[in-house]
Amino acid sequence: MADAKTPKSTGGEQVAFEADPKLEATAGGAGPAAINFEAADDLGGSTSGATRKLKDEASKLGTQAADRARAFAGENKERATNALDEVAKMFEGAALDVDARLGEQYGKYARSAAQGISNFAESLRGKEVDDLFNDATDLVKKSPVIAVGAAAAVGFVVARLIKSGVDAASETTDA
DSSP states (O other): OOOSEEEEEOSTTOEEEEEOHHHHHHTTTOGGGGOOHHHHHHHHHHHHHHHHHHHHHHHHHHHHHHHHHHHHHHHHHHHHHHHHHHHHHHHHHHHHHHHHHHOHHHHHHHHHHHHHHHHHHHHHHTSOHHHHHHHHHHHHHHOHHHHHHHHHHHHHHHHHHHHHHHHHHHHHHHO
């Protein structure tokens, strides 16, 4: 629908408005002055109230989502530290095998890796979830290439673990 007035250029940057005769005729000749500005103000007031309510609800939902994400991350942090402890034990066992087969000088590398994994698990266990998020954010800001590489490596490992779990489940059902 066209506006009550159509712009008419007067040259330069200013624009004058001239009444559109078609619209004036449909408004009973009252022209653009027939607009009820009080009703428009009421509409604006209810709109701003609805907007405020929407913002409040969105804020509540955002807070709930953040709380759930923190709880989920806390649970998974505990699972991850337990898994890291298991990996460290596997490396310790591997170090004993390497000692027996190749000598202690080679086994020390596996023990060193086990100790590093164990230390990482302890540092992870001692941090709050928010601190971990902040550390991750700082890492990504400082070295995004390393962050992308680490994410790709973790994704590869997780994909392999899932695939091996699916393969093991299918072998169990086949038997």
